[in-house]
Amino acid sequence: MLRFFHQLASPKHFYRISGKWIPWLGAACLAFMLAGLYQGLLVAPTDYQQGDSYRIMFVHVPAAWMSLFIYMVMAIAGGIGLVWRIKLAEIMAISSAHVGASFTFLALITGSIWGKPMWGSWWVWDARLTSELILLFLYLGVIALYNAVEDRRTAARATSILALVGVVNIPIIHYSVEWWNTLHQGPTVTKFDAPSIDFRMLIPLLLMAIAFKLFYAVVVLLRARVEVLQRERNTSWVKALVAEHE
Template structure:
């Protein structure tokens, strides 16, 4: 067993993960909050008005990062579900299920802010556009995973069943992403591109990218927090959990 394998094996140990997550949590929340506030101020106050949409476009500084996170969180959930199903790693089950409500929240925010943006731009709150519809399907997939996980009493069986559903739903991710290219939709295409020139001014792009970074960091903090709670519930009778309870009780007292 090489050093890298040993490191991953140790990281997958519940006590080690619990302690490491506890150390990372305040950093994730603190940095995520700070970057998010800077990004919001820069986007809502400092960024120039759009020559076509005026100030209405500023909702992109919430909408676009939330939409990106809805896809990223699902990919993270599905990847951990795959690892859990193939290698039966308990921690991956926990991480997959911990990320589902967070991803659902980002998807809901993306849909709501999209509707708020669509009303002045398209003249309607909702249309059965390919991008909007596939994003709504993504929300239903998240809710399905959450519901299935909650419906089965045995926590590990629940995580496996919900993880299998999450893997089936992966097919929707490219549909969401490429829908504006595959179909004639009202939704605009990508404005920031990794390959080729972007269609957005740099003064607008950097707050958007900063907000995306902030949401990713906040996401990991939220996943770590939920995973720690789930780990304590799952491992409730173990010696290390009792030791943690005693240590935290002593620190709190």
């Protein structure tokens, strides 16, 4: 087991193994997404309060969950890279930033589109929305900082510190609907007692959440592979690969 992780941390093996995983992860992602869309758009009943507008939830909530999840992955991977100087951890951290930013953007924009018919406004400066907007700026800051520093390893160290500092925002986002009186509704799925959501709505939501998680896995691996090639461009195995590409 330890040997497996040790090998995986070597860029060459990571490149080879991830190449094998991507098609399977991609196929699973597609299957879950199609099932989720079918269940969410056709099977799930209309909400008695929100009509059919609530179906935005099936993209909004998974995107929002992933925006937090990816941030934690990025910060933890960055922290590992910082402490143990594992190149692959740095690569995973920076490869997560773009996907995370795009999911945060997606959560904000679909929330806005959902807010218009339900709250009568595209945007309110409510605690949940504001803290999620700050999350987007944190992601963009990480990306900008990484691109601003020439040396990749120095850049990775700087961005990891920024990402770790930004972790303070994560519990604020999560608990914002409980700490403050927000227009944004409270949690319905992660409550300790039975979730207060219809089973036929919960199923597509979970299917879509799994699909989004798999999608993140695919994209982060694709991005990490490019980053590995870039960093290892002077090694013989990359040169052999380039010759093959010709």
